[in-house]
Amino acid sequence: MSKLIILTAPSGAGKTTIVRYLLETMPEELAFSISATTRACRPNEVEGKDYYYIGVEQFQKLIEEDAFAEWEEVYPNQYYGTLHSEMNRIWQLGKHIVFDIDVKGAINLKKAYPDQSLAIFVKPPSKEALFERLRQRKTENEESLRKRLAKAEEELTFENKFDYILVNDVLEVALAEALQVVRQFTKS
Numbered sequence: 001m002s003k004l005i006i007l008t009a010p011s012g013a014g015k016t017t018i019v020r021y022l023l024e025t026m027p028e029e030l031a032f033s034i035s036a037t038t039r040a041c042r043p044n045e046v047e048g049k050d051y052y053y054i055g056v057e058q059f060q061k062l063i064e065e066d067a068f069a070e071w072e073e074v075y076p077n078q079y080y081g082t083l084h085s086e087m088n089r090i091w092q093l094g095k096h097i098v099f100d101i102d103v104k105g106a107i108n109l110k111k112a113y114p115d116q117s118l119a120i121f122v123k124p125p126s127k128e129a130l131f132e133r134l135r136q137r138k139t140e141n142e143e144s145l146r147k148r149l150a151k152a153e154e155e156l157t158f159e160n161k162f163d164y165i166l167v168n169d170v171l172e173v174a175l176a177e178a179l180q181v182v183r184q185f186t187k188s
């Protein structure tokens with residue numbers, strides 16, 4: 001049976017880094033769920049690989065058409081969502097689906113697929129480390145950085161809602177632990 005591996009965390013905790021490693025290490029078994037988003041494409045990102053970049057109007061039309069398995073307005077006027085069509089695409093490949101989604105989206109997806117999903121909360125070693133990682137990544141301007149840090153404060157209180165808490169302190173340790181947990185889950 002195809003399974004759902006959901007990685008969630010406050011912005012900057014390292015879930016994209018961990019997701020990329022899992023996909024590179026288990027390419028035959030795992031595929032990434034490419035979300036739709038209304039946020040702008042970053043210089044290092046690729047349409048149809050990192051996200052499907054769409055406008056707010058199109059996003060709202062898709063909501064009305066019930067095209068999303070889950071969606072959230074993660075930041076004001078920035079929508080992100082998992083399309084049913086994307087999940088079907090990966091199921092047709094016969095692979096397990098890996099998600100990189102926000103905390104509320106992860107809770108909703110887990111509720112929708114309780115028997116076949118593993119929801120992993122990636123936890124930074126400290127708030128200071130999280131803030132520093134986000135600043136160092138240099139993807140955000142002052143305003144979006146402030147919004148992400150404010151939201152992170154709230155999201156850090158949700159860790160007990162998930163199946164597994166993965167502390168991402170030393171990256172190599174976290175990657176090895178993530179791989180072990182995912183291998184065990186996909187075999188079960």
Ligand SMILES: Nc1ncnc2c1ncn2[C@@H]1O[C@H](COP(=O)(O)OP(=O)(O)OP(=O)(O)O)[C@@H](O)[C@H]1O
Binds near residue numbers: 009172
């Ligand atoms: N263990 C670690 N130690 C130091 N830096 C790290 C570690 N893990 C990830 N990073 C770095 O921290 C930054 C944030 O990581 P990443 O982009 O993976 O976070 P994220 O949780 O996916 O954030 P977002 O939700 O904003 O997309 C990146 O620059 C990444 O290289």
Ligand SMILES: Nc1nc2c(ncn2[C@@H]2O[C@H](COP(=O)(O)O)[C@@H](O)[C@H]2O)c(=O)[nH]1
Binds near residue numbers: 035039
């Ligand atoms: N609920 C959902 N959240 C999603 C989805 N795709 C990504 N995300 C989350 O949004 C934030 C911001 O991402 P960024 O790429 O702008 O840094 C982060 O927490 C992602 O995990 C989705 O389909 N649904």
